[in-house]
Amino acid sequence: MSVTHEIIEADDSSVGVLLRQDPELAEILFAEGRRQSTTLQLIAAENFTSPAVLAALGSPLANKYAEGYPGARHHGGCEIVDVAERLAAQRAQALFGAEHANVQSHSGSSAVLAAYAALLRPGDTVLALGLPYGGHLTHGSPANFSGRWFDFVGYGVDAETGLIDHDQVRTLARARRPKAIVCGSIAYPRHLDYAAFRDIADEVGAYLIADAAHPIGLVAGGAAPSPVPYADIVCATTHKVLRGPRGGMILCGSELAERVDRAVFPFTQGGAQMHTIAAKAVAFGEAATPAFAAYAHQVVANARALAAHLAAEGLVVTTGGTDTHLLTADPAPLGVDGKTARGLLAAAGIVLDCCALPHADARGLRLGTAAVTTQGMGEREMRAVATLVAGVLRGTTDPAAARADVRDLTAEFPPYPD
Template sequence: MTVTSAPEADLLRRQDPELADVLHGELQRQSTTLQLIAAENFTSPAVLAALGSPLANKYAEGYPGSRYHGGCEMVDVAERIAVDRAKALFGAGHANVQSHSGSSAMLAAYAALLRPGDTVLALGLTHGGHLTHGSPVNFSGRWFDFVGYGVDAETGLIDYEQVRALARAHRPKAVVCGSIAYPRHLDYAHFRAIADEVGAFLIADAAHPMGLVAGGAAPSPVPYADIVCATTHKVLRGPRGGMLLCGQELAERVDRAVFPFTQGGAQMNTVAAKAVAFGEAATPAFEVYAHQVVANARVLAAGLAAEGLAVTTGGTDTHLIVADPAPMGVDGRDARGRLAAAGVVVDCCVLPHGDTRGLRLGTAALTTQGMGEREMARVAALLAAVVRDEPGARRAREEVRELAGAFPPYPG
């Protein structure tokens, strides 16, 4: 399989060699380094083909059967396929697949259920909450009154009794459950009970675990949340984009919140690529993949802990790992820089109950490449060696090249 056909590559090379060099350079970067960013993955060649299809040319404001532009016969079919596959994959009554990103999906969810000034209860930003969970630099923090709940200082787990107490004290219009850095499964039933107790909507931000949900490797928020927001990349392995799931009773409010309230025309090539990804995620092979992602993450987390890093919550249930390199005498930013020099690509995140930064890692991309538990043990040892010994980064870079070369993301 190839990422781009030879005629297409040759055409780009002749017409715009400067950009052709950039695209080739990025493919080389992805193929010679280890991608451990939790929010990233490798799409299939079929998804890439849909992204580069003639559907990119079509303007399609509105929804199938009710567009503001003519000539939408085929894109209507593509969007209906994407919607039907999303509903079947996640057991939802309604799906909107037009959101450009997870953040725009959250914006639409808020627009569907809230009014400016409403109170919202969400995971605090320093405890793993996303920008859309009330950051003052984001629309969410400017338009709504967010109250943050947190995780237990000792266990790192969500304190559900604190969530309930805050809900009773502040009577929010909505409760948000979800995180960018919480490695354990959420108790959606518990969140539902708390929201019901105070008469609040429940919004699940499932951007990270939704691919695991599709593969049966994580519990689903769909039966519990009024609206589920998610991305279609990350573990789901589709194009960069968002989606919303809800019941029929909120379908019209959600659709109107996406278009025309928060977005214009959908990117129909991306919608088609989402349909491809949903189809792939419904296969037995994807189920095997999703469970392997979790198995790999657990081995990687255990390996990092054995090497001396402090792994939050003592491990993981998902693809996510948050580890503090402070016991090795290095802060998160310095550790990330050392790893980058060795070809290991990771993120930093704020650690709960402090202003220090740790490393946020994910196993989705490496698992897509075909790596298993044995490789994860090797990655853990390599990562720890680089963090401990900055002068050893050059030697580690060759080991990274060897390992990445043995598992190319796009063979051929």
């Protein structure tokens, strides 16, 4: 494997240091950079961070051990990183209108674990979207801590519309009297009715936990309704549409702040990752700008355009469209299942996921538009993407030929322009 020296402009750059110290690992970084910049990134959970976020991730804050919270650390020398964490929390509170923000969670799953730890005890009953309908592993999978420690009851979606059946949610809540109700999904393309979930939770005396890992970036940009006024605890990630570093956060009211903080540290995590928290602060600052609001709305416009064009090409789009950054579709009318389709499209340089389809045995495709929108693509490019996808899946376009078209398209929209 040859090292791409031309990528390095300055010998004193951080990548230049890595190139001299460990060329084998440097080439792996270069290869991933080439992959990201020459293929279409349509995974709904991924995005390109800003250069400023990357700079914070590679900063000296990576060296600091900081167990505890600002002003109450278990290590010395935290006076500077305390400022960074306070800034991140303050920006998150202002951005989302929350009374309290914990920015230490290492991931979305860690945030959900902490939320459960703050509100529940092992064996408690929890109502959440079932995994076959788009629920996350932390919503009761038997392979996950959630399914092993708690008694999860899954609600579903209407077989005809694909929309959450709130009557079923209410019926299950009345019958099972859960300690908590979770609203959130990894593959539900419509806005959640947080007010309806709040009403059901209040009726049965349950906590409401919103797992907003996917829509939180749209919330920040005013392109999706906020769960903050309705949920007792909101769990989220800071990557995806939000364009921050890979990590999690928790938003809640002041009355649960201490319980949430204790659930994160010391109950579920140790030292905070201060470089990541600094990068979260950068992302929250960027998300508070008019430019980000315009971006968030364009993400949705692109997703709707992509859904419409895929439907026109013959794929069956779940719920008939999308309100968000993601959509799910069944490629069966084109003669392939989701798993086969993902492999064919990967060979063409189109990177996406397969997922469960509600009320179906076969798997479908899950696509997201956050990353391609970050690159500057719009509705016109979504038509071109849908045409490429359909051609490859029908077998009328050779994957190698489609790969060349993908290279041409991505060359027009580099993720990190010079």
